[in-house]
Amino acid sequence: MTVEAVFADHLLSLLVFLPSAGALLLLLFPESYPRAIKIFALVVSVAELAASVPLWTRFEAAHTGFQFVEKAAWIPALGIGYSLGIDGISLLLVLLTTVLTPVSLLFSVSHITNRVRGFSIAFLVLETGMLGSLVALDLALFYVFWEVMLVPMYFIIGIWGGARRIYAAMKFFLFTMAGSVLMFLAILYIAARHRAVTGEWSFALSDLARLSLPAGTEAILFGAFALAFAIKVPVFPLHTWLPDAHTEAPTAGSIILAGVLLKLGVYGYLRFALPLFPGAAMHYAPWLGVLGVIGVVYGAMVATPQPDMKRLVAYSSVSHLGLVVVGVGAFTATALSGSVLQMVNHGLSTGALFLLVGVLYERRHTREISAYGGIASVVPVTTGLFLVATLSSIGLPGLNGFVGEFLILLGTWSGPARWWAVAAATGMVLSAIYMLTLVQRVFWNPLAHEENEKIPEIRPTELVAAAVLVVLMVWIGVRPNDFLSKIGPSVDALRAQVADRTAAVAPRSAR
Numbered sequence: 001m002t003v004e005a006v007f008a009d010h011l012l013s014l015l016v017f018l019p020s021a022g023a024l025l026l027l028l029f030p031e032s033y034p035r036a037i038k039i040f041a042l043v044v045s046v047a048e049l050a051a052s053v054p055l056w057t058r059f060e061a062a063h064t065g066f067q068f069v070e071k072a073a074w075i076p077a078l079g080i081g082y083s084l085g086i087d088g089i090s091l092l093l094v095l096l097t098t099v100l101t102p103v104s105l106l107f108s109v110s111h112i113t114n115r116v117r118g119f120s121i122a123f124l125v126l127e128t129g130m131l132g133s134l135v136a137l138d139l140a141l142f143y144v145f146w147e148v149m150l151v152p153m154y155f156i157i158g159i160w161g162g163a164r165r166i167y168a169a170m171k172f173f174l175f176t177m178a179g180s181v182l183m184f185l186a187i188l189y190i191a192a193r194h195r196a197v198t199g200e201w202s203f204a205l206s207d208l209a210r211l212s213l214p215a216g217t218e219a220i221l222f223g224a225f226a227l228a229f230a231i232k233v234p235v236f237p238l239h240t241w242l243p244d245a246h247t248e249a250p251t252a253g254s255i256i257l258a259g260v261l262l263k264l265g266v267y268g269y270l271r272f273a274l275p276l277f278p279g280a281a282m283h284y285a286p287w288l289g290v291l292g293v294i295g296v297v298y299g300a301m302v303a304t305p306q307p308d309m310k311r312l313v314a315y316s317s318v319s320h321l322g323l324v325v326v327g328v329g330a331f332t333a334t335a336l337s338g339s340v341l342q343m344v345n346h347g348l349s350t351g352a353l354f355l356l357v358g359v360l361y362e363r364r365h366t367r368e369i370s371a372y373g374g375i376a377s378v379v380p381v382t383t384g385l386f387l388v389a390t391l392s393s394i395g396l397p398g399l400n401g402f403v404g405e406f407l408i409l410l411g412t413w414s415g416p417a418r419w420w421a422v423a424a425a426t427g428m429v430l431s432a433i434y435m436l437t438l439v440q441r442v443f444w445n446p447l448a449h450e451e452n453e454k455i456p457e458i459r460p461t462e463l464v465a466a467a468v469l470v471v472l473m474v475w476i477g478v479r480p481n482d483f484l485s486k487i488g489p490s491v492d493a494l495r496a497q498v499a500d501r502t503a504a505v506a507p508r509s510a511r
Contacts, residue, residue, distance in 0.1 A: 009070070010070060011051070011054060011055070011068055012068050012070055012084040012085070012086070012135050013070055013084065014051055015048060015051055015052055015055075015094070015098070015131055015135075016084070016128055016131045016132045016135065016145075017128060018044065018047065018048050018051065019044060019045070019048055019101075019124040019125065019127040019128045019131075020124065020125055020128040022040070022041065022044030022045075022124050023120075023121040023124040023125050023128075025040070026040065026041065026117055026120055026121050026124070027117075027121070029117060031115075031116070031117050034113070034116035034117075037116050037117050037120050038105070038108065038109045038112070038116060038120065039109075040120075041105055041120035041123065041124060042102060042105045042106060042109065044124060045098075045101045045102035045105050045123075045124070045127070046102050048098050048101065048102075048127065049098045049099060049101075049102055051098075052094065052095055052098040055068065055086065055091060055094060055095065056091070056095060059086075059088075059091055059486060061088070061485045061486045061488075061489065062489060063489065064087075064489045064490060064492065064493035065087070065493070066085030066086060066087050066137065067085065067086060067087065068084070068085060068086055069083075069084065069085040069137075070082070070083070070084040070085070071083050071084075074138075074141070075140075077201070078140075078191075078201045078203070079191070079194075079195075079200060079201030079202040079203055079204070080138060080140040080141070080201075080203050081138050081141070081203070081204055082138070082141060083136070083137040083138040083141065083204060083205075084135045084136060084137060085135065085137050086134070086135055087490040087493075088340075088486045088487045088488070088489060088490030088491070089267070089270055089271065089340055089487065089490045089491065089494070090134045090135060090267065090271070091486055092340065092341070092343075092344045092483060092486070092487065093134050093260070093263055093264075093267055093343065093344070094131060094134050094135065096259060096260060096263075096343075096344050096347045096348075097127065097130050097131055097134065097259075097260050098127075098131075099468065099469075099472070100255060100256055100259040100260060100347060100351055101123065101127045101256065103255065103351070103355070103465045103468055103469065104123065104251075104252035104253075104255045104256050104465075105120070105123060105252065106461050106462075106464060106465045107251060107252055107255070107355055107358065107461065107462055107465045108123075108250070108251075108252045109461050110362075110459055110461055110462065111250070111251065111252075111358070111362055112160065112250065112252070114160075115159060115160070118155070118159070119156070119159075119160055122152035122153075122155050122156050123152070123156070123252070123256075125148065125151075125152045126149060126152040126153055126156070126256065128145075128148065129145050129146075129147075129148035129149035129150075129152070130145075130149055130256075130260050130261065130264070131145075132144070132145030132148065133145040133146050133149060133264055133267075133268075134264070134267065137204065137205050137206070138203050138204050138205065139187045139190075139191070139203045139204075139205060139208065139272070140187065140191075140203040141203075142272070143180075143183070143184055143187060146180065146183075146264075146268075147180060149261065149264070150173065150176055150177065150180070153172070153253065153256075153257065153261065154169050154172065154173045155169075156249065156250065156252075156253040157169040157172060157245055157248060157249045157250075157253055158170075160249075160250040160253070161248040161249050161250060161253070162247065162248040162249075163248070164244070164247075164248050165248045165249075167244065167248075168241075168244040168245050168247070168248035168249070169245075169248075171240075171241045171244055171245070172241050172244075172245045175231050175234075175238070175240075175241040176231060176232065176241075178231070179227050179228030179229075179230070179231040179232070180228055182224040182227055182228060183224050183225055183227075183228035185224065186220075186221045186224035186225055187203070189221065190208050190211065190213075190221060190276065191203050191208070193211060193213070194207060194208055194211055197211065205271075205272065205275065205276075208276055209275040209276055209497075209501075211276075213277070215279060215280075218277045218279055218280045219277075219280045219283070219284075221276070221277055221280075222273060222276075222277035222280035222281060222284070223280075225268070225269075225272060225273040225276070225277070226269065226273055226281075226284070226288075228265075228268070229264075229265040229266070229268040229269045229273060230265065230291075231265070232261070232262065232264055232265030232268070233262055233265035233266060233321050233324075233325065234262070234265070234318070234321075235265075235288075235291050235292070235295060235322075235325055236291055236294045236295040236298055236299075236318065236322065239295070239299075239318050242262075242314060242317065242318060243311055243314040243315060243318075245257060246258065246310060246311070246313070246314035246317070246354075247308065247310050247311050247314060250358075251354060251355060251357070251358025251361070251362075254310070254314075254354040254358070255351045255354050255355055256351075258313075258314075258317050258346070258347065258350045258351055258354060259346075259347035259348075259350070259351040260347060262317065262321060263343040263346075263347065266321070266324055266325065266328060266339065266343060267343070269328065270328065270336075270340075270494065274494065274498055275494070275497055275498070275501075278497075278498040278501040278502050279501070279502050281498070282331070282498065282502055285329050285330075285331055285416070286329070286416065286417065287329075288325060288328065288329035289325075289326055289329030289330060289412075289416075289417060289420050290329075290420075291322075291325065292322045292323065292324075292325030292326035292327075292328075292329055292420070292424070293322070293326055293420050293423045293424055293427075294322070295318055295319065295321065295322025295325060296319050296320075296322035296323050296326065296423070296424045296427035296428070297319075297322075297423060297424075297426060297427045297430070298318070298319075298322075299315050299316065299317070299318030299319025299320070299322055299427070300315075300316070300319040300427045300428075300430035300431050300434065301430065302315045302318075303315035303316045303318075303319060303430075303431075303434050304430060304433065304434040304437075307368055307369055307370065308367045308368060308369070309357045309360070309361075309367045309368075309369055309438065309442070310354070310357050310361075310367045311367075312369075312434065312438060313350060313353045313354060313357060316350070316353075316393065316431060316434070316435070317346070317350055319427055319430075319431060320342075320346050320350070320393070320431070321346065322424075322427070323342065323405065323408055323424055323427070323428070324339045324342050324343055324346070324408070325339075326408060326412055326420050326421075326424050327339030327342070327407075327408035327411060327412060329420070330408075330411055330412040330415035330416065330417075330420065331415065331416075331495070331498075332411040332412070332414055332415045333411070333488070333491055333492060333495060334407050334410055334411030334414070335407065335408050335410075335411025335412050335415060336411070336491045336494070336495070337407055337411075337484055337487050337488055337491050338403075338404050338405070338406070338407025338408035338409075338410075338411055339404075339408055340487050340491065341400075341403060341404045341407065341476070341480070341483055341484060341487060342401075342404030342405065342407075342408060344400075344404075344476070344483070345392070345400040345401050345403070345404045345473075345476065346401075346404075348392070348400060348469050348472050348473050348476075349389050349392040349393040349400070349401055349469075349473060350393065351469060352385070352388075352389035352392070352466055352469040352470065352473075353386070353389045353390070353393060355462070355465060355466055355469070356382060356385055356386045356389060356466060359382055359458055359462050359466075360372070360382070360442075360455070363455045363456055364451060364452070364455060369438065369441050369442060370441075371449060372441065372442040372443075372445075372452060373441065373442065373443075373444075373445035373446055373447050373452065374443075374444065374445060374446050374447035374452060375442065375443055375447075375452050375455055376443040376444050378452060378453060378454075378455050378457075379455055379456075379457050379458065380457075381457055381458050381463065382457065382458045383443045385458070385463075385466045385467075385470060386439065386442075386443070387439060387443075388470050388473065389466075389469070389470070389473075390435045390436065390438070390439050392473045392477075393431070393435055394428070394431050394432040394435050394436070395428060395431075395432075397477075398474075398477045398478065399473050399474065399476075399477035400472070400473045400474075400475075400476035400477045400480075401473075401477075402477060403476060403477060403480040403484075405428060408424075409421045409424065409425060412424065
């Protein structure tokens, strides 16, 4: 077998474990060579990005099943397998991960100065956890990767974060772990149920999704999965860990937290909770939509008076991801496609905002909005990039945010509750108000302090990192069908699967 064939047959495994292999090699680097460590970690992440390109070029958009599938026995006695694959829903999130990781590490080249090796190792291991969670098709394997994500992010916040980093890291860890433990118990129960029905252990999603469960049992198991994923999004009122984690995390940690980790909550719901528990998911979908609407409006209202730029952007994430949850709750094809695309859009725009807030903080050592003003003429390039990211975030036509928001609102309007769309739209209006007010106060109001006259312009490494995100914002905004064409068939297949399962269960429930 040729090297090219091995590469093609094991592409997902390569993507999952290449960052960890790089992390192991970093152990050989002396801590006294921080620049070499940073460059090596960046090279590994760029190689990972290059290796992920065939996922985009070889992905068959019309194919509704999983692609690039890999299967192998792992723990046969318990029916645990090594099973990987992607569809249109996971494809874009995988690519988003491989883009944001080098962007984050490139930004960190100029800003992480202590324990550089540990930071780089943590970031590469985190990438393995994120990608593994996005491609795993076995619930035990998924849970392993899900927990792998938790540890490096805990250390990234707790070691390289701000003044209250220990508090923020512990809050992040405890919230996430509480939901994860309940999900783990639910996974064990459903696997045991499969053994009781078939006589064989299995943790494969394809096997467990065929099980028929009593309505009460299904509701309890769904609740365990939904809680774990709701905490990760986070859905109101489980969001309180997020502003603290964002505020205290280093800039690179905030980029990857907002860009990828939060999306894994929605992804987990679509990939696992819906196929495994379709009856309960559809029964409680109205509650999901209501919580999403509350998140949209609440996040926008709390973001508006924030005096700290980073905390404002953090609360805007609660609002924007609430809109994604609304689209999932509506469960129409249009709203679901919009939600999947909007997860990518949010990762790009909010990641860029966190990056640029970090650029300003590293120069002025404050994130207080009142400390700025009038710096548009001092740092015009930074100003232009910040403005583009803001316009993307508030959904200006021609940029990526508009496409996702429009599809979610359109699909929700034609769905089960039109008032969700109306209420969510008010939150979007508030989003435009507080984000444009932020830009006005920071960049165009009168100079608040003399220090603002001497703020250095954005560095080349920071500029490249931000420019990558801006290019993708424009690409999605101008050519959305390049992305929607890959999402649509998988969304239709998911809806058909849920419809078939609920239709099969309905007669038994009636009896």
